[in-house]
Amino acid sequence: MLTRIDHIGIACFDLDKTVEFYRATYGFEVFHSEINEEQGVREAMLKINETSDGGASYLQLLEPTREDSAVGKWLAKNGEGVHHIAFGTADVDGDAADIREKGVRVLYDEPRTGSMGSRITFLHPKDCHGVLTELVTSNPEH
Amino acid sequence: MLTRIDHIGIACFDLDKTVEFYRATYGFEVFHSEINEEQGVREAMLKINETSDGGASYLQLLEPTREDSAVGKWLAKNGEGVHHIAFGTADVDGDAADIREKGVRVLYDEPRTGSMGSRITFLHPKDCHGVLTELVTSNPEH
Numbered sequence: 001m002l003t004r005i006d007h008i009g010i011a012c013f014d015l016d017k018t019v020e021f022y023r024a025t026y027g028f029e030v031f032h033s034e035i036n037e038e039q040g041v042r043e044a045m046l047k048i049n050e051t052s053d054g055g056a057s058y059l060q061l062l063e064p065t066r067e068d069s070a071v072g073k074w075l076a077k078n079g080e081g082v083h084h085i086a087f088g089t090a091d092v093d094g095d096a097a098d099i100r101e102k103g104v105r106v107l108y109d110e111p112r113t114g115s116m117g118s119r120i121t122f123l124h125p126k127d128c129h130g131v132l133t134e135l136v137t138s139n140p141e142h
Numbered sequence: 143m144l145t146r147i148d149h150i151g152i153a154c155f156d157l158d159k160t161v162e163f164y165r166a167t168y169g170f171e172v173f174h175s176e177i178n179e180e181q182g183v184r185e186a187m188l189k190i191n192e193t194s195d196g197g198a199s200y201l202q203l204l205e206p207t208r209e210d211s212a213v214g215k216w217l218a219k220n221g222e223g224v225h226h227i228a229f230g231t232a233d234v235d236g237d238a239a240d241i242r243e244k245g246v247r248v249l250y251d252e253p254r255t256g257s258m259g260s261r262i263t264f265l266h267p268k269d270c271h272g273v274l275t276e277l278v279t280s281n282p283e284h
Contacts, residue, residue: 002168004191005147005199008227010273018271025244025270026144026229048229049146049199052192057147057199080272082224085150087168087190102167128167129160130222131152 002095003053006088006136007045007060007115011075015063018080019044022059031058032116032142040069045115055088055138060115084122086134095135096121104128111135116142144237145195148230148278149187149202149257153217157205160222161186164201173200174258174284182211187257197230197280202257226264228276237277238263246270253277258284 012018022028031047046059062083064072074083089095092111100106105124114120117139125132154160164170173189188201204225206214216225231237234253242248247266256262259281267274 002170002190005150005201008147008150008224010271012271021271025241025246028144048144050194051199057191057193059147081267082150082227082273085224099167104167125223129152129154129163131224 001091002087002089002135004051004055004088005057006055006086006134006138007058008082009060009062009084009086009134010081011062011064011071011078011083012080013063013075015042015044015061018061018063019046022046022061028059034115035065036113036115037065038112039071039114040064040066041071043115051088053088058115060086084132084134086120086136088136088138090137092119092121092135092137099123099135111137118142143233144229144231144277146193146197146230147199148197148228148276148280149200150224151202151204151226151228151276152223153204153206153213153220153225154222155205155217157184157186157203160203160205161188164188164203170201176257177207178255178257179207180254181213181256182206182208183213185257193230195230200257202228226274226276228262228278230278230280232279234261234263234277234279241265241277253279260284 028046107122111119123133170188249264253261265275
Protein backbone atom coordinates (compact mmCIF):
# COMPACT_ATOMS: atom_id res chain seq x y z
CA MET A 1 0.00 0.00 0.00
CA LEU A 2 1.31 3.42 -0.94
CA THR A 3 1.28 5.58 2.18
CA ARG A 4 3.07 8.82 1.32
CA ILE A 5 4.46 11.13 -1.32
CA ASP A 6 8.09 10.09 -0.84
CA HIS A 7 9.65 12.60 -3.19
CA ILE A 8 9.36 14.74 -6.29
CA GLY A 9 12.27 14.10 -8.68
CA ILE A 10 13.47 17.26 -10.44
CA ALA A 11 16.00 17.11 -13.27
CA CYS A 12 18.54 19.93 -13.53
CA PHE A 13 21.61 20.81 -15.56
CA ASP A 14 23.73 21.98 -12.61
CA LEU A 15 23.08 20.36 -9.24
CA ASP A 16 25.09 22.87 -7.21
CA LYS A 17 23.29 25.88 -8.70
CA THR A 18 19.89 24.23 -8.24
CA VAL A 19 20.64 23.29 -4.61
CA GLU A 20 21.66 26.91 -4.04
CA PHE A 21 18.40 28.14 -5.62
CA TYR A 22 16.31 26.01 -3.25
CA ARG A 23 18.40 27.08 -0.24
CA ALA A 24 18.42 30.80 -1.02
CA THR A 25 14.78 31.01 -2.15
CA TYR A 26 13.01 28.75 0.37
CA GLY A 27 15.57 27.86 3.02
CA PHE A 28 15.56 24.15 2.09
CA GLU A 29 18.79 22.37 3.09
CA VAL A 30 20.49 19.27 1.70
CA PHE A 31 19.64 16.27 3.88
CA HIS A 32 21.67 13.75 1.85
CA SER A 33 23.63 13.65 -1.39
CA GLU A 34 25.08 10.80 -3.41
CA ILE A 35 26.05 9.57 -6.84
CA ASN A 36 24.00 6.65 -8.20
CA GLU A 37 26.15 5.16 -10.97
CA GLU A 38 23.47 2.65 -12.01
CA GLN A 39 20.95 5.44 -12.59
CA GLY A 40 23.62 7.79 -13.97
CA VAL A 41 22.77 10.66 -11.63
CA ARG A 42 24.30 12.89 -9.01
CA GLU A 43 21.55 13.83 -6.57
CA ALA A 44 20.64 15.87 -3.52
CA MET A 45 17.70 15.09 -1.24
CA LEU A 46 16.05 18.07 0.50
CA LYS A 47 13.73 16.98 3.31
CA ILE A 48 10.56 19.11 3.32
CA ASN A 49 8.37 17.45 5.97
CA GLU A 50 7.78 14.25 7.86
CA THR A 51 4.75 12.12 7.01
CA SER A 52 2.03 10.32 8.95
CA ASP A 53 3.39 6.86 8.01
CA GLY A 54 6.70 7.53 9.81
CA GLY A 55 8.56 8.54 6.66
CA ALA A 56 9.27 11.87 5.02
CA SER A 57 8.75 13.83 1.82
CA TYR A 58 11.74 15.13 -0.11
CA LEU A 59 12.66 17.04 -3.20
CA GLN A 60 15.18 14.96 -5.13
CA LEU A 61 17.37 17.13 -7.36
CA LEU A 62 18.99 15.11 -10.15
CA GLU A 63 21.91 15.99 -12.43
CA PRO A 64 22.92 13.38 -15.00
CA THR A 65 26.46 12.04 -14.78
CA ARG A 66 26.34 10.96 -18.44
CA GLU A 67 24.32 12.08 -21.45
CA ASP A 68 23.02 8.59 -22.22
CA SER A 69 21.45 8.08 -18.78
CA ALA A 70 17.64 8.18 -18.56
CA VAL A 71 17.74 11.58 -16.87
CA GLY A 72 20.34 12.87 -19.33
CA LYS A 73 18.18 11.96 -22.31
CA TRP A 74 15.07 13.38 -20.64
CA LEU A 75 16.83 16.70 -19.93
CA ALA A 76 18.10 16.99 -23.50
CA LYS A 77 14.53 16.60 -24.75
CA ASN A 78 12.53 18.50 -22.09
CA GLY A 79 14.87 20.90 -20.31
CA GLU A 80 14.78 21.31 -16.54
CA GLY A 81 11.63 20.38 -14.63
CA VAL A 82 9.75 17.66 -12.77
CA HIS A 83 11.07 14.30 -14.00
CA HIS A 84 9.07 11.89 -11.81
CA ILE A 85 7.01 11.51 -8.64
CA ALA A 86 7.53 8.79 -6.04
CA PHE A 87 5.18 7.11 -3.58
CA GLY A 88 6.46 5.41 -0.44
CA THR A 89 5.40 1.89 0.54
CA ALA A 90 6.54 -0.66 3.11
CA ASP A 91 6.49 -3.36 0.38
CA VAL A 92 7.76 -2.30 -3.02
CA ASP A 93 7.92 -5.92 -4.21
CA GLY A 94 4.30 -6.70 -3.36
CA ASP A 95 2.93 -3.40 -4.65
CA ALA A 96 4.89 -3.67 -7.90
CA ALA A 97 3.54 -7.19 -8.44
CA ASP A 98 -0.06 -6.07 -7.75
CA ILE A 99 0.25 -3.10 -10.08
CA ARG A 100 1.82 -5.22 -12.83
CA GLU A 101 -1.16 -7.60 -12.58
CA LYS A 102 -3.46 -4.64 -13.24
CA GLY A 103 -1.74 -4.14 -16.59
CA VAL A 104 0.57 -1.24 -15.75
CA ARG A 105 4.10 -1.79 -17.06
CA VAL A 106 6.70 -1.99 -14.27
CA LEU A 107 10.09 -1.03 -15.69
CA TYR A 108 12.34 -3.34 -13.62
CA ASP A 109 12.02 -7.07 -13.11
CA GLU A 110 13.33 -6.61 -9.56
CA PRO A 111 13.61 -3.39 -7.53
CA ARG A 112 16.95 -1.58 -7.77
CA THR A 113 18.85 0.65 -5.35
CA GLY A 114 17.62 4.23 -4.97
CA SER A 115 18.49 7.15 -2.71
CA MET A 116 19.79 6.38 0.78
CA GLY A 117 19.81 2.63 0.20
CA SER A 118 16.10 2.44 -0.66
CA ARG A 119 14.62 -0.15 -3.02
CA ILE A 120 12.82 1.35 -6.00
CA THR A 121 11.01 0.60 -9.20
CA PHE A 122 9.31 2.70 -11.86
CA LEU A 123 5.98 2.50 -13.70
CA HIS A 124 5.75 3.38 -17.38
CA PRO A 125 4.50 6.96 -17.78
CA LYS A 126 2.34 6.01 -20.77
CA ASP A 127 0.37 3.70 -18.45
CA CYS A 128 0.09 6.43 -15.77
CA HIS A 129 -1.47 9.37 -17.64
CA GLY A 130 1.92 10.83 -18.54
CA VAL A 131 3.50 10.67 -15.09
CA LEU A 132 6.72 8.68 -14.60
CA THR A 133 5.90 7.12 -11.24
CA GLU A 134 8.36 5.55 -8.79
CA LEU A 135 7.61 3.22 -5.88
CA VAL A 136 10.06 3.37 -2.96
CA THR A 137 10.68 1.31 0.14
CA SER A 138 13.05 3.19 2.42
CA ASN A 139 16.08 1.58 3.99
CA PRO A 140 15.23 1.50 7.72
CA GLU A 141 18.82 2.53 8.51
CA HIS A 142 18.09 5.97 7.02
CA MET B 143 8.22 29.52 5.78
CA LEU B 144 7.36 26.60 3.53
CA THR B 145 6.67 23.60 5.76
CA ARG B 146 5.29 20.84 3.51
CA ILE B 147 4.76 19.50 0.03
CA ASP B 148 1.10 20.48 -0.17
CA HIS B 149 0.33 18.86 -3.50
CA ILE B 150 1.50 17.76 -6.92
CA GLY B 151 -0.68 19.21 -9.67
CA ILE B 152 -1.23 16.77 -12.55
CA ALA B 153 -2.93 17.87 -15.79
CA CYS B 154 -5.18 15.35 -17.54
CA PHE B 155 -7.57 15.27 -20.48
CA ASP B 156 -10.35 13.36 -18.69
CA LEU B 157 -10.69 13.86 -14.95
CA ASP B 158 -13.07 10.95 -14.38
CA LYS B 159 -10.80 8.46 -16.17
CA THR B 160 -7.74 9.74 -14.34
CA VAL B 161 -9.45 9.58 -10.94
CA GLU B 162 -10.43 6.01 -11.78
CA PHE B 163 -6.83 5.16 -12.73
CA TYR B 164 -5.52 6.38 -9.37
CA ARG B 165 -8.29 4.56 -7.48
CA ALA B 166 -7.96 1.26 -9.32
CA THR B 167 -4.15 1.23 -9.45
CA TYR B 168 -3.20 2.56 -6.01
CA GLY B 169 -6.42 2.72 -3.97
CA PHE B 170 -6.31 6.54 -3.71
CA GLU B 171 -9.76 8.06 -3.12
CA VAL B 172 -11.14 11.50 -3.91
CA PHE B 173 -11.02 13.68 -0.79
CA HIS B 174 -12.56 16.76 -2.42
CA SER B 175 -13.59 17.92 -5.88
CA GLU B 176 -14.56 21.30 -7.27
CA ILE B 177 -14.62 23.55 -10.30
CA ASN B 178 -12.43 26.66 -10.12
CA GLU B 179 -13.82 29.01 -12.76
CA GLU B 180 -11.07 31.59 -12.27
CA GLN B 181 -8.35 29.00 -12.96
CA GLY B 182 -10.47 27.29 -15.65
CA VAL B 183 -10.16 23.81 -14.14
CA ARG B 184 -12.22 20.96 -12.80
CA GLU B 185 -10.20 19.23 -10.13
CA ALA B 186 -10.04 16.32 -7.71
CA MET B 187 -7.86 16.25 -4.60
CA LEU B 188 -6.59 12.82 -3.47
CA LYS B 189 -5.15 12.92 0.06
CA ILE B 190 -2.03 10.76 0.26
CA ASN B 191 -0.68 11.45 3.77
CA GLU B 192 -0.75 13.91 6.63
CA THR B 193 2.30 16.07 7.29
CA SER B 194 4.33 17.09 10.33
CA ASP B 195 3.14 20.73 10.15
CA GLY B 196 -0.50 19.69 10.73
CA GLY B 197 -1.43 19.74 7.04
CA ALA B 198 -1.52 17.08 4.35
CA SER B 199 -0.10 16.16 0.95
CA TYR B 200 -2.42 15.61 -1.99
CA LEU B 201 -2.39 14.77 -5.65
CA GLN B 202 -4.39 17.43 -7.46
CA LEU B 203 -5.81 16.13 -10.74
CA LEU B 204 -6.71 18.95 -13.13
CA GLU B 205 -8.88 18.93 -16.24
CA PRO B 206 -9.27 22.24 -18.08
CA THR B 207 -12.81 23.60 -18.42
CA ARG B 208 -11.75 25.73 -21.41
CA GLU B 209 -8.97 25.47 -23.97
CA ASP B 210 -7.65 28.98 -23.29
CA SER B 211 -7.08 28.36 -19.56
CA ALA B 212 -3.48 28.05 -18.38
CA VAL B 213 -3.87 24.29 -17.87
CA GLY B 214 -5.68 23.91 -21.22
CA LYS B 215 -2.83 25.59 -23.10
CA TRP B 216 -0.24 23.60 -21.16
CA LEU B 217 -1.97 20.29 -21.97
CA ALA B 218 -2.23 21.14 -25.66
CA LYS B 219 1.54 21.74 -25.72
CA ASN B 220 2.82 19.05 -23.36
CA GLY B 221 0.20 16.32 -23.07
CA GLU B 222 -0.70 14.79 -19.72
CA GLY B 223 1.77 14.98 -16.85
CA VAL B 224 2.98 16.94 -13.82
CA HIS B 225 1.90 20.55 -14.28
CA HIS B 226 3.15 22.12 -11.02
CA ILE B 227 4.26 21.45 -7.46
CA ALA B 228 2.96 23.28 -4.40
CA PHE B 229 4.49 24.04 -1.02
CA GLY B 230 2.35 24.77 2.04
CA THR B 231 2.97 27.79 4.26
CA ALA B 232 1.09 29.50 7.08
CA ASP B 233 1.75 32.88 5.40
CA VAL B 234 1.48 32.94 1.62
CA ASP B 235 1.48 36.76 1.58
CA GLY B 236 4.70 37.09 3.57
CA ASP B 237 6.51 34.30 1.76
CA ALA B 238 5.49 35.59 -1.67
CA ALA B 239 6.77 39.06 -0.74
CA ASP B 240 10.08 37.64 0.52
CA ILE B 241 10.53 35.51 -2.60
CA ARG B 242 9.67 38.44 -4.90
CA GLU B 243 12.38 40.51 -3.17
CA LYS B 244 14.88 37.78 -4.03
CA GLY B 245 14.16 38.39 -7.72
CA VAL B 246 11.83 35.46 -8.45
CA ARG B 247 8.75 36.52 -10.42
CA VAL B 248 5.49 35.98 -8.48
CA LEU B 249 2.64 35.64 -10.98
CA TYR B 250 -0.18 37.29 -9.00
CA ASP B 251 -0.15 40.71 -7.30
CA GLU B 252 -2.33 39.25 -4.54
CA PRO B 253 -3.01 35.58 -3.73
CA ARG B 254 -6.07 34.08 -5.39
CA THR B 255 -8.45 31.30 -4.34
CA GLY B 256 -7.23 27.71 -4.74
CA SER B 257 -8.56 24.28 -3.77
CA MET B 258 -10.77 24.04 -0.68
CA GLY B 259 -10.78 27.79 -0.09
CA SER B 260 -6.99 28.06 0.16
CA ARG B 261 -5.05 31.19 -0.83
CA ILE B 262 -2.46 30.57 -3.53
CA THR B 263 0.10 32.18 -5.76
CA PHE B 264 2.54 30.89 -8.38
CA LEU B 265 6.22 31.50 -9.12
CA HIS B 266 7.47 31.76 -12.69
CA PRO B 267 8.92 28.42 -13.81
CA LYS B 268 11.77 30.14 -15.68
CA ASP B 269 12.95 31.56 -12.35
CA CYS B 270 12.61 28.13 -10.64
CA HIS B 271 14.74 25.83 -12.81
CA GLY B 272 11.77 24.85 -14.98
CA VAL B 273 9.32 24.03 -12.18
CA LEU B 274 6.01 25.92 -12.00
CA THR B 275 5.83 26.37 -8.22
CA GLU B 276 2.76 27.22 -6.17
CA LEU B 277 2.61 28.54 -2.61
CA VAL B 278 -0.52 27.62 -0.61
CA THR B 279 -2.02 28.69 2.68
CA SER B 280 -4.84 26.31 3.57
CA ASN B 281 -8.25 27.48 4.67
CA PRO B 282 -8.40 26.42 8.34
CA GLU B 283 -12.03 25.34 7.82
CA HIS B 284 -10.81 22.48 5.62
